[in-house]
Amino acid sequence: MVETADRLFYAEGLRAVGVERIVAEASVTRVTFYRHFASKDELIHEYLSGRANRARDRIEAAAESEPGNSRAVLDAIAQTLVEDGAILGFRGCEFVNAAAEYPDVAHPARAVAAGQRAWLVDLAAEALAALGHPRPRRFAEALLMLRTGAAVAADLDHSDDAGEVFLESWHAFVDASIPDIGEGARSSRGTHAS
Template identity: 45%
Template sequence: MTAVWSPPAPPPTEALPASEVGARILTAAAGLFYAEGIRAVSADRVIAAAEVSKVTFYRHFGTKDDLVVAYLRVIAAAERAAVDRGRAEHPDDPLRVLALYADSVDAQSCRPGFRGCAFINAAAEYADPQHPVRAVVAEHRAWLTGTAVELLTQAGSPDPEQAALELVLLRDGAMVAGYAGSPDAGSALRRAGRAVLHAHGVALPA
């Protein structure tokens, strides 16, 4: 049975296909890709799940790779929107924004059907670093690290680049641990994250 798929937050409207049929194809594909793996799901499986014809499918997505790229871009847009919302609500509290992100990772790992980070999963399935899918993965991870650097700089870290790298590595580990069945991945992420912040000169609230 395919796991129910949903991004970590509602994606911006502009990230979705303009047509209702395109959105239905993408939603059907996303559920299958996330639950079963991208390579394991054929275009025909997606066509059947979306209840469209082959002609309709290829009118909206020229290739399966185009569909995979769209799938990842929607997840990326949703994650960015969630972080942007947190930054807008807490413009002077970067540590609160980081905590909200950790909470999001924890909440995702508790969902039924959780299979880890969609971007890590996609990178594992596409070995060629020049492939368009890997380009989307690289773009999103650059945003993730860059956003952490900005927040850590705002928080007063004298070494925000190294601290950001370590926090992203912790995030990746928590995602993998959550998928592997660890019930404490979220709380471990918070504890380890506080240790990284402390080690890199960020003053933490009591």
């Protein structure tokens, strides 16, 4: 049922897909649905939490592949967006989409979206601080703005080289902000470009 909701919510939007549609496509009864979820909002929370956890796992695994390399953390944050954008049917960032559909900050969709963004900012700020950035939190927020803009552009533009343009911008932005990080800490662009 959650897998069905994940597919439908991402492809068509949270508000556009109702419980009846999820029940029908998942081949379960309404009783089964409500045994697991008290409301559609609970299912939305489960959907977004699942996506947040998978994204975190991917970023952490990429960063752990190069222990102690703070630049690898920043590269992983950027690379996961490019990998997602390469998937057929990419509709932008599910968290940005959820926040756009549910402007009420008290809605569970907004809570998960805000939590994911805060986690990314914290992770980037920690990596930037380790690299000696003079204003790591502020710059982490700017990096996330660049990432969000790239996700929206990838959805709207359907450009063949959107990922490459984003990665070039991300790396140039990071490199320019920490001029003396040294070549060893700079991104290995050849291994991450798509």
